[in-house]
Amino acid sequence: MNPSWPRQGLYAITPDDTDTARLLARVQVVLEAGAAWLQYRNKAADAALRDAQARELLPLCRRHDVPLIINDDWRLAAAIGADGAHLGEDDGEVAVARASLPAGALLGASCYADLDLARKAAAAGADYIAFGAFFPSPTKPNARRATPQLLRDSAALGLPRVAIGGITPDNAPALIDAGADLLAVISGVFDAPDPAIAVHQYLTGFRRSDSQLPPHARTSA
Ligand SMILES: Cc1ncc(COP(=O)(O)OP(=O)(O)O)c(N)n1
Ligand SMILES: Cc1ncsc1CCOP(=O)(O)O
Numbered sequence: 001m002n003p004s005w006p007r008q009g010l011y012a013i014t015p016d017d018t019d020t021a022r023l024l025a026r027v028q029v030v031l032e033a034g035a036a037w038l039q040y041r042n043k044a045a046d047a048a049l050r051d052a053q054a055r056e057l058l059p060l061c062r063r064h065d066v067p068l069i070i071n072d073d074w075r076l077a078a079a080i081g082a083d084g085a086h087l088g089e090d091d092g093e094v095a096v097a098r099a100s101l102p103a104g105a106l107l108g109a110s111c112y113a114d115l116d117l118a119r120k121a122a123a124a125g126a127d128y129i130a131f132g133a134f135f136p137s138p139t140k141p142n143a144r145r146a147t148p149q150l151l152r153d154s155a156a157l158g159l160p161r162v163a164i165g166g167i168t169p170d171n172a173p174a175l176i177d178a179g180a181d182l183l184a185v186i187s188g189v190f191d192a193p194d195p196a197i198a199v200h201q202y203l204t205g206f207r208r209s210d211s212q213l214p215p216h217a218r219t220s221a
């Protein structure tokens, strides 16, 4: 994983928007407000639209120095030169993606509520491990549920830990305090009345947690 990418912050994930101009405008607001990473995820788009939208998001992300990670499809990530891919249990083997993507690509794996899956993902070369859903998710109501203890228990793996699922500015601090490095959010950002304000609210959660650390350990020192 490129060392210049932040290892903490808001990991915005795109909503299912098939209007490409609108999607780009919505993402631009969120990147300008300070999202650290962007995942392109669109369950409403067919393969051609996903290809087109991902290609259009790439220069936008580059302008903001934000890595673009493609959900589900490491081949699409490789084909368009995106910065990485996120794989769940139905999206192929982490080891195959690792071996196929260029060196430095950012590869993430869903580990749901399963520490053993996280160990296996780490051994297969994942750059980050994702747990959740931590709270009821408006986007994925049937997602398996995880508890914050999993974030503590996975610290020893030494990889950035991503939390996902129903995360709001109000419940985010509990996950940050439990060790989440990145908060992956769809509805809490993109369905907020003002997405830029929502981004700032999530980032306040990190600063609040940061200020409780000794000065040498603060990301904002
Ligand atoms: C950061 C992050 N974590 C988890 C997921 C979920 O991946 P998956 O289980 O493959 O489910 P879908 O997103 O494909 O519905 C994710 N996308 N991103
Ligand atoms: C993809 C995914 N995997 C678990 S919950 C979820 C959706 C997250 O969206 P939201 O932030 O709206 O709950």
Ligand SMILES: [Mg+2]
Pocket: 071, 072, 086, 087, 088, 089, 090, 091
């Ligand atoms: Mg998936």
